[in-house]
Amino acid sequence: MVQPTLQIHGTIISTYSRIVQTVAEEAGIGWGITATPAGSEENRRRHPFCKVPTVEIDGLNLYESVAICQYIDNAHNGGALQPDDHAARAEMDRWISVANNYLFPVAEHGLLMPRLAHRFLKTPLRSDVIEAALPEIAEHLGIVCQRVEEAPYFAGAEFSLADIFLYCILRPVQMTSEGDNLIGQLLPLRHWLNKIGKRPSLIATRWETEGGP
Ligand SMILES: N[C@@H](CCC(=O)N[C@@H](CS)C(=O)NCC(=O)O)C(=O)O
Structure with missing residues (x-):
């Protein structure tokens, strides 16, 4: 093979x-x-x-x-996912850093791991951990939403690596009831997630738990 x-x-x-x-x-x-x-x-x-x-x-x-x-x-890929323009490249780098250093750690430890442990390990749901993390997650989502109101993609006019990092980090958040509720109140962000999730690359890498056609 x-x-x-x-x-x-x-x-x-x-x-x-x-x-x-x-x-x-x-x-x-x-x-x-x-x-x-x-x-x-x-x-x-x-x-x-x-x-x-x-x-x-x-x-x-x-x-x-x-x-x-x-x-x-x-x-x-000829660098097609990284803008040549220096300012757009800085935006891309900024949002990848934001996703990795701020969004992911809080969402992972404060929401996703407690939900996964409850679902798959059948441990009691740590609602206290989730409740404590939600204000910070909500604040992060609000900041990210402002960016998608300013520009169609995180680096600006073009789809880039930043959109892939942001989508793959935010989509599991949206798959929890708490995250879905927060994102449901941020319509531009919800629309952005819908739009990006239709790319063939993201359809091809969907998790079974994600559903969809
Ligand atoms: N900085 C790493 C982060 C990767 C990461 O956090 N992966 C998670 C899984 S999605 C992990 O390894 N978690 C296990 C752990 O933190 O012990 C990267 O960018 O590759």
Whole structure:
């Protein structure tokens, strides 16, 4: 069997695995994923900080999703997901940083992990953790919503890596009742999510739990 260009090692249902998969889809390269939990021996060998995903591509072993996505886009997609204009590139970098440093940690630990633990591990729902995180999540969503009111995409006029990071981080939030309620009050953001979610790359990387046609 022909090996795909990109081999991903990571959790199958994972925000950052999906980000990398989506960039591969945009670049039109084949990808495969080997289930590798964060913190497993295999993961430790590939990522000294024990995060997923890690990848093999073109004889390279890469970790950290920004480095992985930029490599795929530069080496296999002519950099089409990164604006040439310096100001637009700064916007893209800014929103990727915002997504990784502010949106993801609070949403992951304050909402998604408590919901997943309750659903799959059948542990009691930590409503206290969720309640404590919701004001900050709401504030973050409001800031992100302002950006989509200003411009069609996070970098400005063109779709970029920033939209992929933001979509893959915000969509799981929207899949919770609390997140859906918050995003339902932010119509421009809800419309932006609907629009971006129709891209073939994001349809191709949908989770089974996400539903849709
Ligand atoms: N900075 C990392 C973040 C990746 C990340 O946080 N991945 C999550 C899964 S979506 C993870 O490894 N979680 C396990 C953990 O934090 O122990 C990147 O950009 O690749």
